[in-house]
Amino acid sequence: MLDIKFIKENPDLIKEAARKKHSNFKVEELIEADGDRVALIKEVDEIRAKQNAMNPKISSTSDMKERNDLIFQMKEIKDELQKKEARLEEVMKKWRSLMVQVPNVPDMSVPEGASDADNKEIKTWGNIAKFDFTPKSQHEILLDLDMVDFDRGIKVSGFRGYFLKNDGFLLSMAIWQFCIDSLVKKGYSPLLAPSLVKKEPFYGTGYLPQGEEDLYKTQDADYLAGTAEVGTMGFYMDEIVPKEILPKKFVSFSPCFRREAGSHGKDTKGLIRLHEFYKVEQVILCEASHEQSVKLHEELRENAEEIMQKLGIPYRVVINCGGDLGLGQVKKYDIEAWVPSEGKYRETHSISYFHDFQTRRLNTKYKDEDGKLKFAHSLNGTALATPRALVAIVENFQNADGSITIPEVLRPYMGGRTKIEKPQV
RNA sequence: GGAGAGUUGCCCGAGUGGCCGAAGGGGCGCGAUUGGAAAUCGCGUGUACCGCCACAAGCGGUACCGAGGGUUCGAAUCCCUCACUCUCCGCCA
DSSP: OOOHHHHHHOHHHHHHHHHHTTOOOOHHHHHHHHHHHHHHHHHHHHHHHHHHHHHHHHHHOOOHHHHHHHHHHHHHHHHHHHHHHHHHHHHHHHHHHHHTTOOOOOOTTSOOOSSGGGOEEEEEESOOOOOSSOOOOHHHHHHHTTOEEHHHHHHHHOTTOOEEOTHHHHHHHHHHHHHHHHHHHTTOEEEEOOSEEOHHHHHHHTOTTTTGGGSEEOTTSOEEOSSHHHHHHHTTTTEEEOGGGOSEEEEEEEEEEOOOTTOTTTTOSSSSSOSEEEEEEEEEEEOSOHHHHHHHHHHHHHHHHHHHHHHTOOEEEEEOOGGGSOTTOSEEEEEEEEETTTTEEEEEEEEEEOTTHHHHHHTEEEEOTTSOEEEOEEEEEEEEEETHHHHHHHHHTBOTTSOEEOOGGGGGGGTTOOEEOOOOO
């Protein structure tokens, strides 16, 4: 959500933002609704002022006739007020629904484009392995090494279900611990965030109302979060945080749930697209400064790249184009890992900043040096998600004998082992 | 799941229909006092929105006593619904 004053003063910016993000939001409609809103608020306030002025008169009048006259007058005022209030409520309803649709303004550096096909590559890292044998797909490797059980996963959990077992599970934990350790060393506060979350943090982060299709909803009207960002951003919801803690950096871990509505035919084999997965997420709250946001956005990207580099996974970084940005995102980088069996890069990370779009909705403020309350800025980005990261690891580090080499940085978390080999049985 | 108690400002806490944005205390800020401090004394101390105005200061208005609705000319105060917290019982990882 943006500041209505800002919107009114910069309608062209909003119009341009909508165009760039390929949203059909009409700023004129909102401005018109806001005109009605302001006018009605004024009228209602004036009637209430009249009413409030009458109150002491009534209470101080002992003459019964005079008192009844006044009460009769007040009844008329009340009728008028109720009519206006009903109209105001209508206008507010429309106003609110438009306000949550206002797109945040993308950064100048965001490229034009309609979909992820238009994202702009800005960097590649790592050497794409040339295998002197026929490389296997993630699906084959994981089954050969007995790291996953898809059949039983589907039996138990349904479409896109899976069991991660043996080294599949151990390697996942190794990845989590490696990522969490790396970020804690950099001063990030570790947080195990709830996945079962009330609707407010979803509205606050911008996943509702537009993204409801992709969320699981409980019979208590709570939702399952698709990322720890939601719970983590909820942490300081409706709070004024001490300025001294900013920037507050979290490394959050949680299970993640996504309905993947609309992607039924996609990635049906393997561990790329799942309804239930795990993610180590970076979340930052900082002071309301564009420069800070930009700086920390780069930091999040560097952290994620460092993790990929230490793991040795070849990847590329793209700047997402306007049409591939979420409603609240100002700018986003995706990191995509090389997947040999597909011969292309697949998204493993998404790193974005929002200015005060989320904190305004979440009501997370801090007091700046002149005592003014300001909405903080927020950012978040993947550290690493499993099992999707397993795909990149097992495919890129597979050997001719069917084993996979464990990345060095993960070995301490895997009992010092260097390889995952086919079980003897 | 059952029974009961509660939810007031930064904190504690008073307040059962009008004079309550809200007593009192604490905290915090400024000032006096002091060589300095403690103690003491004085003053101040919320947020959002609307209007005037320079989107400043300031002034005026409205709203906010867990949330939503109702009764009433008028509600922190009465009624209803919901959420949350606490205590006891049951169940349970």
